[in-house]
Amino acid sequence: MAAAAGAVTAAAAAAAATAAEPAAAVGPGEEAGAGSLCPGPLRLARLPLARVKALVKADPDVSLASQEAVYILARAAELFVETIAKDAYVYAQQGKRKTLQRKDLDNAIEAIDEFAFLEGTLD
């Protein structure tokens, strides 16, 4: 797998450890699962940088990416996940459901311009 082949940075190791034990706090700036206590921007990325790097490298036009670029992409992906989850949840609420379903996501993608790039990619 690409993740195994890629170099594992310290941040990636910390993020992986955090993913395995949600209750344990790892590293400076990271808090155990209680992300809501600390404002978003001050958290370090939870997505493993090695995996994000693998995605970046998958682009044949990209030669090199700085560590900072990979880190910012990871953070951006997190913000994206938060955003799309919230936007999809609106539809679940409309359907009086407390469980987010695939169709809520599809509705959000169709309705919101910024998600247009996702059309046709999730199947």
Add this chain to the structure above:
Amino acid sequence: MAERPEDLNLPNAVITRIIKEALPDGVNISKEARSAISRAASVFVLYATSCANNFAMKGKRKTLNAGDVLSAMEEMEFQRFVAPLKESLEVYRREQKGKKEARKDKDKKADSEEQDKSREEENDDDDERMEEEEQNEEEEVSSGRWWS
């Protein structure tokens, strides 16, 4: 191997946690929805990378930098991400700087014993060089080159 880029997934546990923290307590997420969001996140990274790369190429650079990613966010109409991303970048830079200095101190400590021996010789060399520089400075000043 021949994996499609979209198949490079981000870890489910982390994706799930991010989703749960974004939503109110008591809200659940179906497996299908979670996996679709995970896939969407991968597509997002691929799209953002491609977009950022255009900015790098425009700047005649071969290395994608953080600025390119921020420009990509604006281009992709995710301007609202830019401010929090800039803050995260500051935190990240500070952390990296701290790590670098910690490593430097560690190396200094390890090398200090070896350096003690050669330090005397180095000092002599430095003194000579400094004297030369001072002489040069005096010459330049007197010829008035600084003000020309």
